[in-house]
Amino acid sequence: MKEQMIDKAIQVLDRNFQDGGFTIPSKGLYPFQWKWDSGFIALGFAHYDISKAKKEVETILDAQWENGFIPHIVFHNDSDTYFPGPNFHKSNLHPLASKKYRSTGMTQPPVFGFILERLYEIAKNKEDMMNFIKKQIDKVYENHVYFYENRDLNNDGLVYIYHNWESGTDNSPLWDDIWETMNPPEYTFERRDTSHVDASQRPSKREYDHYLHIIEIAKEHNYDDAKIAELSPFLVLDPLFNSVLIRSNESLIRLYESIGNNEEKVDYLKQNQLKSVQSLNSKLFHKDLGAYVHFDLRNNRQIPYICSSSFAPLYSSAPTRLIAESLAKTMLEKFGDAGRYLCASFDPTHEKFNPKKYWRGPVWINMNWILYHGLKRHGFYDLASRIKSDSLELIEKNGFFEYFDSRQSNPDADSNGYGGNNFSWTAALLIDFLK
Template sequence: MDKTNLIEGAKKVLNSNFNEEKGFTIPCEGLYPFQWHWDSGFIAIGYAHYDIEKAKREVESLLSGQWENGFIPHIIFHNESDTYFPGPDYHRSDLHPSSPKTIKTTGITQPPVLGFVLKEIYDIARDKQDVLEFIRRNIDKIFKNHEHFYKYRDPHDEGLVYIYHNWESGTDNSPIWDEIWKTMDPPKYKYERKDTTHVDASQRPTNREYDCYLHLLEIAKAHNYDDAKIADLSPFLVQDPLFNAILTKSNEALIELYHILGGNEDKVEVLKSWQNKAKDSFEAKLFNEELGSYVYYDLRNQKQIAFTTSSSFTPLFAGIPNTGRANKLAHRLLKNFGSEDLFLCASFDPKSEQFNPKKYWRGPVWINLNWLIYKGLKRYKYYELAERLKQETINYIEKHGFYEYFDARKDQFENAAYGGKNFSWSAALTLDLLNEK
């Protein structure tokens, strides 16, 4: 398939998944029927290349679900659907006094991509003044979202925020969480899984894992989604390098955009203080010298979770490591994730016993993580490695279409595509890679 056909195919996927009435795009039909937070951010980047109005609508539709306290949920339930569990009636966002009165949402969040998404849209757009007006209308809402994280999710004032649910990480069933699940004894909840009616159950989280996921939500709901109470009680309290790298990058983007807009010096100074603390804490707390990569920190048990995942390389995207540590990351990426029998970049260390090449975030390649790592490698001038990652990413799409995730093993390339079909962020970020200047 040539470049033109890939671009047209990506546009077709996005347009078919777009809800014209509500102004948002579903990740894919059936499996994910609502608006997801970080999906919409990546999707807006794709739209910016050919339909700037849709890009703007995507962002504003997501922001329509923002809570009064600045919180932006991980799902906005604009529409009705019975193909997904747990839905709005389970999440009960109305339990929190700051939640919207006219729209249902979840009470958990996802990686805060909107800051850097605004900057990407600005960089892509031809009519800069039009986009700057759009940014002017919305940038303070995103600043308020960041402010919420540092106020309620950074108990030690160290510039690193925690997540209290694995779904907040975006990497739902990563082996990273396995040790935490072992410490939990959740009830066996009665519910009907909807995801396994769309995708082979062997590629999805187990029922026992789902019981843990629901138990964390039950703790949050029992305390009306109060962050302080959840922080006291939840067995899951983790500082995630992906989540924090994205927040740090979005801080950087907001600083740049406020400078372009002019004024807002007070907000810029606050953003810079968050940045400085975050970068220092990343280096002091999240880097593992033995692994040569950034890792997760279990805040509940005060220890690193010493595994390397694709998320471990995303601090490159945010400009966090110094040159020495960037070199260690590149070395680790090639040694464990990019050997002669592997395409870049598996979502979990392929040399680990817990690596599963077909199961969601336990091993497969994801287009959005590849995009983040690609941008990070370019930032640190690893151009050859970045180009390899880009081409291998496009090769998956060219061969199989816009699937949700892919097998990293080269000998499985013929049957490498898994998960949802016609997946929106796979299409959107392919567009961005193909249209790169």
């Protein structure tokens, strides 16, 4: 069974790999290269075709802007199956944008520090992989410098996101209260996602109006960071984004130390790391909820909901023993009912939970991978192994879907798999789980 699943996953990845040296997340639905998808995808390739793994990373990092920014989508090719495309985003408004590639002017969680380190662990030819890392690592470092120098508004080591698409958890109920503070125009545009996937499993038209409006504001100011920080109606500290940054810092520090002669960079990362960890715990850990929460900087208030991102700091060194215990307890009590697969993307005990709608409840394999490694790191072996076996069972029973219903007996559908099929990071991370 294991070998069969791996073979199928390899087929998914190989079919999604494109001539330009990058992999689409899912045919039709997502026809370009996405930043954090690309990192997870590289891990899958690394187990059977190391040159594709390296190519994937090289290609996304090649789209870096002169200020260190790495965009969330790189439009290598034209495609009319996705909206909004390059003509909407217009990354060239920013004076330091890549001259080589069209992209968006927003980013996604900074996964590449830990991706480089994991590639090194997986690679059989360590010397060859270290040479590759030496060529790429400064780009990842510059990306972290970009975050700390441009997005750390309070100089406390926590960096903001200015769009829900930067979080990766697009239509999470987390953002509903922010949408209440906005009143965007009703834009006229043609959605493409709903021609690939059942509209009831995707964000609403009104939600898209909000998404586009934030981009229009950023575009009016040529994607200038300071202006965005001043004017964007969406300005959030996200525990997932920040703990991924912290975890990637850790990897960069270890890699630079083994490369040698990079003391200044190591010092810079260590200094910021210390601040990030302290602030993550003091500002984003919510004692009563027993979980990390998001903070709405624009409206100066906590967003007191628990979602899968609330547990992501486990993947980093940030949680103290007490915090880690509290996270594991909350996950088990609220998300871990018998009869439910781990880990729903939003609190299943909350009225806003929706088991079928994208980031409003379904299980996502990339989040499960982060949580699996995080739980293991902090010594919660039973919960870790449950999250891994739940992930494998969901894929084996339903296929390589984008997201899955967490209810083991699902009264609403024959399959627990929703969204795009033959989904790249689902395939890639199954391989990484099984190898």
